[in-house]
Amino acid sequence: MRDSYRERLKMLHSELVLMGALCEEAIESAIKGLLDEDLELRKKAIELEQEIDDKEHEIESICVRLLLREQPVAGDLRQILVAQKIIADMERIGDQAQDIAELSAHMVGKKVKSESNIAEMAAAASKMLTDSVDSFVESDLTKAHDVIRYDDVVDSFFVKIKDELSELIAENKSNAEACMDLLIIAKYLERIGDHSTNIAEWVVYSITGDKLD
Numbered sequence: 730m731r732d733s734y735r736e737r738l739k740m741l742h743s744e745l746v747l748m749g750a751l752c753e754e755a756i757e758s759a760i761k762g763l764l765d766e767d768l769e770l771r772k773k774a775i776e777l778e779q780e781i782d783d784k785e786h787e788i789e790s791i792c793v794r795l796l797l798r799e800q801p802v803a804g805d806l807r808q809i810l811v812a813q814k815i816i817a818d819m820e821r822i823g824d825q826a827q828d829i830a831e832l833s834a835h836m837v838g839k840k841v842k843s844e845s846n847i848a849e850m851a852a853a854a855s856k857m858l859t860d861s862v863d864s865f866v867e868s869d870l871t872k873a874h875d876v877i878r879y880d881d882v883v884d885s886f887f888v889k890i891k892d893e894l895s896e897l898i899a900e901n902k903s904n905a906e907a908c909m910d911l912l913i914i915a916k917y918l919e920r921i922g923d924h925s926t927n928i929a930e931w932v933v934y935s936i937t938g939d940k941l942d
Contacts, residue, residue, distance in 0.1 A: 742865075764848060811934060
């Protein structure tokens with residue numbers, strides 16, 4: 730493999746890691762903005778969404794240059810095509826972090842936020858994202874499969890939060906609107922887990938050539 734190609738591929742990996750870090754920061758800012766009722770953190774999550782979009786365009790340009798200049802085949806070609814799939818999923822994760830930040834503005838002063846497992850669910854979803862991107866950069870098939878299995882953890886958090894919120898509504902009907910908003914936020918986190926699963930499945934394909942159903 731030519732040195733120039735190795736360098737460009739290394740740059741691609743570095744930019745993917747940076748995009749993943751922006752997504753993680755957006756999730757963290759959105760959730761902390763929700764729980765701490767911090768307007769600046771909510772604004773930061775929204776601003777990060779634009780940075781994530783910009784990073785997606787930068788990485789797409791790298792991928793196109795690699796395809797045109799190097800004309801890779803087989804496994805090398807799969808790796809570049811998969812990188813394009815990964816950034817599309819990460820862009821959607823950025824959108825969902827922004828959605829959480831925007832919705833959290835309607836939950837200021839609502840006690841139900843502290844009575845759920847939303848912070849733990851967010852941490853689990855962020856872990857999936859980190860590990861899925863790492864599995865690609867490291868070509869780690871085991872880690873990719875671990876991410877796919879870990880989606881069950883995020884899904885179980887969603888079910889647990891849904892049950893908690895149902896109980897809160899049953900105890901006091903005035904909680905209903907806030908509980909529904911929080912359930913939507915939990916759904917966004919579940920989708921972040923789904924996008925991370927997609928990334929991990931694409932990693933499996935990049936390594937093995939087999940697409941998981």
